[in-house]
Amino acid sequence: MGNYDEYPYDEGGDGGEGDGDYGGDYGEEGLDSSQSLPKSKKLKRSRSFEVLDIKKVESQTDSILNEIMEMFGIPSKTAASTLLRYYKWDKARFINDYSDDTKQDKILQDAGVTSFELEKTLDDDLIDKPFECLICLEEVSGRNTFALSCGHRYCRDCWRAFLEVAIKSEASCIWTRCPYPKCNELVHENAFQKFTTPALYTIYERQLSRSMVLENSVAKFCPAPNCDNSIFVDRENRRDPVVCDCGFAWCFMCSDYEIGDHTPATCQDVESWKRKATDESENVKWMIANTKKCPACKSSIEKNGGCMHMTCRKEAGGCGFEFCWLCRGDWKEHGSSTGGYYNCNKYDASAAKVEDDTASKTKSELDRYRFFYTRYEAHRDALKIASKQRQETEQKAEEYTKAFRVRKEDTTFLIGATEQLILNRGILKNSYIYGYFLSTKAVPKDLFEFSQEELEKHTNHLSELYEKPIANIPSYDGFMSWRSETIKYTTIVANFRDKFVEAIVKGH
Ligand SMILES: [Zn+2]
Numbered sequence: 001m002g003n004y005d006e007y008p009y010d011e012g013g014d015g016g017e018g019d020g021d022y023g024g025d026y027g028e029e030g031l032d033s034s035q036s037l038p039k040s041k042k043l044k045r046s047r048s049f050e051v052l053d054i055k056k057v058e059s060q061t062d063s064i065l066n067e068i069m070e071m072f073g074i075p076s077k078t079a080a081s082t083l084l085r086y087y088k089w090d091k092a093r094f095i096n097d098y099s100d101d102t103k104q105d106k107i108l109q110d111a112g113v114t115s116f117e118l119e120k121t122l123d124d125d126l127i128d129k130p131f132e133c134l135i136c137l138e139e140v141s142g143r144n145t146f147a148l149s150c151g152h153r154y155c156r157d158c159w160r161a162f163l164e165v166a167i168k169s170e171a172s173c174i175w176t177r178c179p180y181p182k183c184n185e186l187v188h189e190n191a192f193q194k195f196t197t198p199a200l201y202t203i204y205e206r207q208l209s210r211s212m213v214l215e216n217s218v219a220k221f222c223p224a225p226n227c228d229n230s231i232f233v234d235r236e237n238r239r240d241p242v243v244c245d246c247g248f249a250w251c252f253m254c255s256d257y258e259i260g261d262h263t264p265a266t267c268q269d270v271e272s273w274k275r276k277a278t279d280e281s282e283n284v285k286w287m288i289a290n291t292k293k294c295p296a297c298k299s300s301i302e303k304n305g306g307c308m309h310m311t312c313r314k315e316a317g318g319c320g321f322e323f324c325w326l327c328r329g330d331w332k333e334h335g336s337s338t339g340g341y342y343n344c345n346k347y348d349a350s351a352a353k354v355e356d357d358t359a360s361k362t363k364s365e366l367d368r369y370r371f372f373y374t375r376y377e378a379h380r381d382a383l384k385i386a387s388k389q390r391q392e393t394e395q396k397a398e399e400y401t402k403a404f405r406v407r408k409e410d411t412t413f414l415i416g417a418t419e420q421l422i423l424n425r426g427i428l429k430n431s432y433i434y435g436y437f438l439s440t441k442a443v444p445k446d447l448f449e450f451s452q453e454e455l456e457k458h459t460n461h462l463s464e465l466y467e468k469p470i471a472n473i474p475s476y477d478g479f480m481s482w483r484s485e486t487i488k489y490t491t492i493v494a495n496f497r498d499k500f501v502e503a504i505v506k507g508h
């Protein structure tokens with residue numbers, strides 16, 4: 001893939017910076033060298049992705065199509081967009097290939113453009129002749145038929161019905177092909193315009209613009225709900241976070257609203273974590289670890305008392321078998337010689353012991369997962385609270401202004417504090433995913449746990465500080481000292497966050 005200049009960004013690109021990352025990027029080699037760059041250089045590097053709203057996407061689609069139509073004398077937008085879609089909207093690669101005259105025919109054929117003719121017209125002498133449509137088997141006059149350049153001719157009513165159904169399939173409507181079996185000819189937009197209603201045709205047009213994002217290897221729609229912005233990046237397979245104009249930060253690779261920006265965990269960690277969380281078999285293993293089964297009929301048995309003599313109760317749907325809880329052997333073989341009612345000396349050598357060991361290993365693995373999950377969840381919830389607090393800063397600022405007659409400028413720290421909390425909660429949340437897979441990382445366990453704990457402790461302290469009830473602030477002076485304490489802690493936790501991320505990045 002090429003550099004920045006080749007993509008439909010609004011502002012001009014700085015091609016030489018094509019591999020740059022924005023300031024918040026982690027998980028890439030060379031972070032240290034970028035940190036030593038002068039600030040202006042770093043800012044320049046920050047434009048390695050671009051946010052486009054849907055209107056801009058539409059106008060960019062149009063201008064790209066016009067450009068290649070002009071360049072190669074392509075007669076219709078339909079043909080131009082069909083070709084570009086085939087190239088996943090990689091304009092540079094298309095121009096490069098198509099400039100080679102010997103390749104043109106093959107490209108057109110592969111893309112499904114068999115000719116630049118929009119319609120195969122009927123010879124004059126056939127216009128008033130009867131024609132049998134192979135879809136509906138009705139006989140119509142030749143003038144009531146239509147064929148794309150491939151020549152497969154059907155009656156107009158069938159085309160209308162066929163294309164209306166196609167549009168209702170939404171995104172895939174732009175890939176509609178001629179209804180003739182195995183014909184590769186794509187239906188162009190003029191045909192859609194001719195045979196469908198204006199309202200349906202608008203859907204087709206919108207999908208065409210969306211395809212510039214959806215079928216583009218360097219673009220994606222923002223996954224935040226109610227946001228129709230898209231982000232164009234400088235290279236394929238970008239794994240670093242991007243930030244949409246709507247404020248949502250997300251991993252370009254995962255592109256998942258729930259997950260968002262998952263620094264410091266890797267995409268792989270997140271994928272395994274999600275699989276783990278939804279894995280039903282975990283629950284099954286949990287059941288096995290917590291219940292035993294009757295050795296005869298396999299129904300689950302719960303043990304209540306301490307006695308090892310068990311009866312699989314018929315009233316509870318069991319079989320009536322009497323057995324030893326420990327070794328699962330027949331109770332008939334038990335007695336004072338095997339240890340009585342409260343012990344069993346056959347246990348250590350039994351298959352039941354092996355089974356129990358596996359169950360307890362499963363249980364401890366499950367306990368471990370729960371340990372990480374509950375902490376992950378706690379920070380996820382705290383993140384939601386911090387986001388809510390961020391939204392309420394204005395209201396809170398007003399309360400303080402009224403109560404202590406402080407200047408508005410003296411309340412801006414509320415924004416800084418909540419935004420820092422959001423950042424830290426996000427990092428902490430994901431650090432438990434990272435920590436769960438720590439054995440696959442190069443970061444030393446004690447260093448990781450130490451920095452995580454520090455970050456957690458100080459972040460919690462900032463939360464506490466921020467949530468100090470207004471009733472506990474006695475006066476203007478009290479407000480001002482609470483304010484400077486909060487500002488101080490905001491800086492402290494920002495440093496802890498940076499250090500934590502740095503320690504992890506080094507160990508990737
Ligand atoms: Zn028909």
Ligand SMILES: [Zn+2]
Nearest residue numbers: 150152178183
């Ligand atoms: Zn055809």
Ligand SMILES: [Zn+2]
Nearest residue numbers: 222227244246
């Ligand atoms: Zn967005």
Ligand SMILES: [Zn+2]
Nearest residue numbers: 251253254267
């Ligand atoms: Zn990812």
Ligand SMILES: [Zn+2]
Nearest residue numbers: 294297312319
């Ligand atoms: Zn039984």
Ligand SMILES: [Zn+2]
Nearest residue numbers: 324327344346
């Ligand atoms: Zn026994």
